[in-house]
Amino acid sequence: MPHPKExxxxxxxxxxPGYTGxxxxxxxxxxxxxxxxxxxxxxxxxxxxVLDANIRGRGGALFPAGRKWGFLDPNxxxxxxxxxxxxxxxxxxxxxxxxxxxxxxxxIEGMMISAYATGTKLAFIYIRGExxxxxxxxxxxxxxxxxNNLVGENIxxxxxxxxxxxxxxxxxxxxxxxxxxxxxxxxxxxxxxLKPPFFPAAKGLYMCPTIVNNVETLCQVxxxxxxxxxxxxxxxxxxxxGTRIWSLSGxxxxxxxxxxxGGAYTFGDLIYDMGGGLRExxxxxxxxxxxSSTKVIKYDQRYRGKxxxxxxxxxxxxDIPLDCDGCNYFGSSSGSAAVMVMDDTTDVVMALANLxxxxxxxSCGQCTPCREGSLxxxxxxxxxxxxxxxxxxxxxxxxxxxxxxxxxxxxxGEAVAWPVQGFILRFRDEFIDYARRQARERAAREQxxxxxxx
Amino acid sequence: xxxxATDTFELSEEARAEIDRVVPRYPEIRSAALPVLYIVQGxxxxxxxxxxxxxxxxxxxxxxxxxxxxTFYPMLLxxxxxxxxxxxxxxxxxxxxxAYRVCDRFREAFDCELxxxxxxxxxxxxxxxxIASCHTAPVVQIDEELYHNVDEDRTEELxxxxxxxxxxxx
Ligand SMILES: Cc1cc2nc3c(=O)[nH]c(=O)nc-3n(C[C@H](O)[C@H](O)[C@H](O)COP(=O)(O)O)c2cc1C
Ligand code: SF4
Ligand code: FES
Numbered sequence: 001m002p003h004p005k006e007x008x009x010x011x012x013x014x015x016x017p018g019y020t021g022x023x024x025x026x027x028x029x030x031x032x033x034x035x036x037x038x039x040x041x042x043x044x045x046x047x048x049x050v051l052d053a054n055i056r057g058r059g060g061a062l063f064p065a066g067r068k069w070g071f072l073d074p075n076x077x078x079x080x081x082x083x084x085x086x087x088x089x090x091x092x093x094x095x096x097x098x099x100x101x102x103x104x105x106x107x108i109e110g111m112m113i114s115a116y117a118t119g120t121k122l123a124f125i126y127i128r129g130e131x132x133x134x135x136x137x138x139x140x141x142x143x144x145x146x147x148n149n150l151v152g153e154n155i156x157x158x159x160x161x162x163x164x165x166x167x168x169x170x171x172x173x174x175x176x177x178x179x180x181x182x183x184x185x186x187x188x189x190x191x192x193x194l195k196p197p198f199f200p201a202a203k204g205l206y207m208c209p210t211i212v213n214n215v216e217t218l219c220q221v222x223x224x225x226x227x228x229x230x231x232x233x234x235x236x237x238x239x240x241x242g243t244r245i246w247s248l249s250g251x252x253x254x255x256x257x258x259x260x261x262g263g264a265y266t267f268g269d270l271i272y273d274m275g276g277g278l279r280e281x282x283x284x285x286x287x288x289x290x291x292s293s294t295k296v297i298k299y300d301q302r303y304r305g306k307x308x309x310x311x312x313x314x315x316x317x318x319d320i321p322l323d324c325d326g327c328n329y330f331g332s333s334s335g336s337a338a339v340m341v342m343d344d345t346t347d348v349v350m351a352l353a354n355l356x357x358x359x360x361x362x363s364c365g366q367c368t369p370c371r372e373g374s375l376x377x378x379x380x381x382x383x384x385x386x387x388x389x390x391x392x393x394x395x396x397x398x399x400x401x402x403x404x405x406x407x408x409x410x411x412x413g414e415a416v417a418w419p420v421q422g423f424i425l426r427f428r429d430e431f432i433d434y435a436r437r438q439a440r441e442r443a444a445r446e447q448x449x450x451x452x453x454x
Numbered sequence: 455x456x457x458x459a460t461d462t463f464e465l466s467e468e469a470r471a472e473i474d475r476v477v478p479r480y481p482e483i484r485s486a487a488l489p490v491l492y493i494v495q496g497x498x499x500x501x502x503x504x505x506x507x508x509x510x511x512x513x514x515x516x517x518x519x520x521x522x523x524x525t526f527y528p529m530l531l532x533x534x535x536x537x538x539x540x541x542x543x544x545x546x547x548x549x550x551x552x553a554y555r556v557c558d559r560f561r562e563a564f565d566c567e568l569x570x571x572x573x574x575x576x577x578x579x580x581x582x583x584x585i586a587s588c589h590t591a592p593v594v595q596i597d598e599e600l601y602h603n604v605d606e607d608r609t610e611e612l613x614x615x616x617x618x619x620x621x622x623x624x
Contacts, residue, residue, distance in 0.1 A: 079481075091545045091584035122481065129529045130541075130585055132598035165479055170488055170527030173583060187484035187519075189526045206482055249547035249588035256589045292546055292584075340547055340588070354549050358583055 003274045007261040009235075009243045010219045014102035021137070023144040026105035032150055034226040038113045039158045046117035050221055052229025054241045058095075059085055059176075059214030060291060060336040061411075062324050065221065066229075069118055069211060071201035078208040082120040083185065084111055086127040086134070086215050087169055087176035091292035091358060092338030095245040095257050096215035100127070100134040104141035107215060108164065110222035112151060115162045118211055122163050126181050129169040138166045173362035177410050178212040179204075180364065191366050192410035216245060236262025239308075240323035248275045250341035251282065260322050268318025271341055282343035286426065289320075289327045290335025292355050293415035295422025296342075303329040332422065348427045349389070349434050352397075353381035355419045363416065366409055373404035374416045387442070389435035397431075398424040463508035469497045473512065483513050487523055491530055500531040535578035536564075536571045537620045541595040544581035547588035556592050556609050557581060563613045576620040 002008050002015065013019045013029055026032070038046050051066030072080060084107065088096040099107055107125075115123045127135050142164050145151045153161045172190055174180045179198055180190035182205050197203060204210020213221075220242050224232040233241045240262030249255045254276030271277065271287070278284060286298040303315045308325070320326040327334045342351060360378035365371045377400055380393055401420035404413050424431065472493050477486045490513065494505050501509075501524050510520040524530040542548075542557040557568075560579045566572035569580055587593045590602035594612065601612060 088586045089584060092547060092588055093584075094586040094588050097586045128586070129527075130582065130595060133600070163479075167485075168488065168492065169529075170492075170523075171529035171582075172527055184488070185485060186482065187487035187513075187523075189522055247588065249591060250550050255547075255591070288546075338588075340550075342550065346550065351546060351550075354544070354546050358545055361583065 003258060005265055005269060005274055006259050007235075007243055007264070008259045009223050010099060010106065010216065010245065011102070011257070011259045014098060019102075021101070021103045021105065021141075023105060023141065023148065026103065031105055032109055032145075032148075034222055035109050035112050035116075035150060036156055038225055039116055039156055039160060043117045043119060046113065046225060049225050049229035049232075050114075050117065053220075053224035053232040054229075054238075055217060055220045055224055055232075056240065056324050057214060058216035058220065058244070058336070060090060060293075062334070065213055065217050068201060068213075069114075071199065072118060072209050072211070073202070076209055079122070080118055080120045081205045081208060081210040082111065082115045082118055082123040083178075083181065083205065083210060083212045084123070084125040084215055084218055085176065085178065085181060085212050086125050086131070087173075087181060088128055088131075088215070089173045089176050090336050090338065091355070092247060092249060092288065092340045093291050093336040094247045094249075095337070097131065097134060098245070098257055099215050099219055100131070101137060103219075104137050105145065106219050106222060107138075108141055108145050108151065110218040110220070111164065112145075112155070112162065113225050114211070114213065114218055114221050115164075116155075116160055120162055120211075122165070124185060125164070125166045126175070126185060127166060127168055128175075129171045131168075135166055135168050142166065172364075173358075174364045174410075174412060177412060180410065181212060182210065189364070191364050192412070194409050236264070237321075237323055239263070239325045244322065244324075244337050246270055246322060247336075247338040248341070249339070250287070251278060251343040251346070252341050253277055253279060263321045263323035263326075265322050266318060267320045267322065267339070270322055270339065272318070275341070278341070278343050282345060284317075285342045285344045285346050285348075287317075287342065288338075288340040288419075288422075289330075290333050291338040292340065292358065293418055294327070294335045295332040295418050296426055297327065297330045297332055298426040301330055301426075305329075331425070347385075348423060348430050349381065349384050352419060352423045353378075353385050356381045359412070359416045359419070363412060367407070367413065369404045369407045370413045370416055373400050373413075376400050377416065377420055384431075384434065384438075387438055389431075389438045391432050391435045391439075393435060394424050394428050394431035463504050465494065465508070466497060469493050477513070484515060484519070487513060487515070487520065488527075491520070491523065495531060499534045534571070536566075536576050538577045538616050539597050540577050540579045540616070541582035541585075542579070543583070543585050543587075543591070543593045543595075545584035545588075547584070548592040551591040552605070553592040555606075556594065556604055559606075559609050560594075560613065564616075574620075577616060 055065045056062040151164050169175045175184045175190045177192050179193035184190040200210040243259050245259045252275035258274045284299045356378040360374040363370045363374045401417040405417035476489045480486045506520045510517045564572035564577050592604050594601045594604045
């Protein structure tokens with residue numbers, strides 16, 4: 001059951017009793033009517049709706065979809081490709097899985113509307129390799145849509161044709177980075193490309209203009225076009241129109257996904273009300289707000305000052321709005337809206353070691369700072385949890401992270417650096433105490449051994 | 455004399471037909487590499503050198519173009535796995551909820567090292583990175599199926615399930 005604070009647009013049917021996400025269920029609730037209407041209008045009009053809606057990209061970078069589409073060169077004679085990024089692998093994020101499993105036709109409708117608006121003749125869904133079930137569900141849904149003339153040749157008699165292919169990845173996180181994804185789809189290693197010049201909208205798949213959008217973004221398109229861009233933009237707040245699906249996990253009583261109107265509630269509401277609060281006797285240590293690459297926010301942080309629009313605020317972490325930019329005032333970002341909560345029993349060194357292992361494992365290896373830096377960071381935190389922590393490790397970790405950030409081909413370099421910078425900034429004392437405690441334990445052990453030998 | 459992998463490599467009619475259906479869907483043939491490798495791996499269980507050379511010939515590529523994929527992507531397998539492929543999520547939300555213990559328990563139960571086939575051939579146990587179901591942590595994927603909220607009891611149930619299924623020779 002949706003929480004009363006939710007406003008479900010994309011997930012409006014997902015958890016409805018008896019709703020299976022089948023073609024029949026979807027069309028019985030008005031599904032594909034928006035595509036039917038859109039395809040009778042000019043593509044430019046649809047683009048305008050999406051621009052007016054100001055849908056910010058839900059994959060994590062938050063770039064408005066309408067503006068991204070605007071980068072397509074109208075005078076290019078090359079084919080345009082649309083790719084749905086269903087790689088969902090930023091730790092903490094699990095909203096796309098829900099959208100794919102529970103309402104696949106909504107995604108297909110959103111994609112076909114987007115394909116029509118951008119002049120795409122061939123579209124792809126690049127889905128994470130491990131999502132076997134999701135790929136099957138999408139394949140079947142596409143066949144059903146094709147049988148009903150909603151995908152493929154001469155869609156609904158409009159003269160417009162577009163095919164849709166589900167392409168499965170093979171277990172590599174970097175395929176979520178849009179240019180890595182494109183390389184992977186070309187049948188190569190997913191080595192991200194240098195931007196510029198390889199902005200996908202100009203030189204993407206097969207060096208042709210390409211739009212890459214996240215699953216949730218493309219589902220939002222369906223609703224923006226259905227309501228009309230201006231109407232849609234009335235939902236939420238100007239910096240975060242429409243709804244956002246928050247993935248909440250970690251140390252809370254009721255982890256789950258919550259679709260909330262942009263800016264309508266706060267992190268306090270998410271963690272303590274929707275998320276059922278922390279476990280008995282525990283208190284909040286901090287949370288990672290937007291997928292594991294975003295910087296951790298500690299329970300006692302405050303922001304006193306002006307917002308971008310001039311409003312004066314005095315915010316604790318519970319007051320941060322569930323919008324797109326609120327976390328920026330706390331030195332972090334709402335990224336993919338994946339909130340990982342840590343309570344006071346959390347071993348922060350262990351937590352960082354866990355993330356360092358992830359980002360080291362997933363570096364594609366093209367750039368030296370990312371490849372080597374991520375390994376060093378991993379080795380240091382690994383040594384720390386293995387009992388050999390040193391007081392100077394905190395500063396060493398930070399100095400390595402600082403040398404990775406901004407010096408790499410793709411933003412994986414930032415994803416390597418930010419967790420480390422965040423943890424050391426907020427928990428430096430804890431890291432140093434951790435090392436001192438271990439030093440005392442080592443000394444005690446040594447004394448015991450000497451005593452035993454003597 | 456060099457043997458030609460294309461002549462000696464055996465693949466079922468169904469797999470060949472599936473490959474013939476998939477390849478032309480892509481504007482450029484090389485894009486079909488992952489789907490074709492998956493079809494071959496699905497039938498053979500892993501990708502031998504012979505399989506790789508066959509795929510490269512089928513896609514009019516050099517063998518290195520395929521080798522570079524199978525040496526990069528974790529889901530392309532160079533060796534057979536146990537009858538069941540167990541992947542325990544090791545990333546933060548699962549780790550905060552006991553994933554390391556779950557993995558240790560699987561390894562103990564089947565007496566195997568991480569990433570290696572168990573002595574009885576029943577399983578390969580691996581860690582996988584966040585598999586996008588952090589709200590049901592810890593999660594374990596067994597072959598194509600995802601299992602949620604794998605606490606201690608659930609772990610034992612899954613171990614029993616694998617034992618009974620792999621004994622009956624499936
Ligand atoms: C290392 C890295 C991993 C990423 N992983 C994903 C992902 O799994 N899913 C996703 O939608 N975007 C991911 N992105 C963001 C994409 O590069 C891209 O911005 C996004 O797909 C664009 O879609 P949007 O504008 O609709 O958000 C990742 C970016 C980086 C740098
Ligand atoms: S930053 Fe890391 S992941 Fe990105 S291209 Fe460089 S090495 Fe690869
Ligand atoms: S951390 Fe295990 S599913 Fe995300």
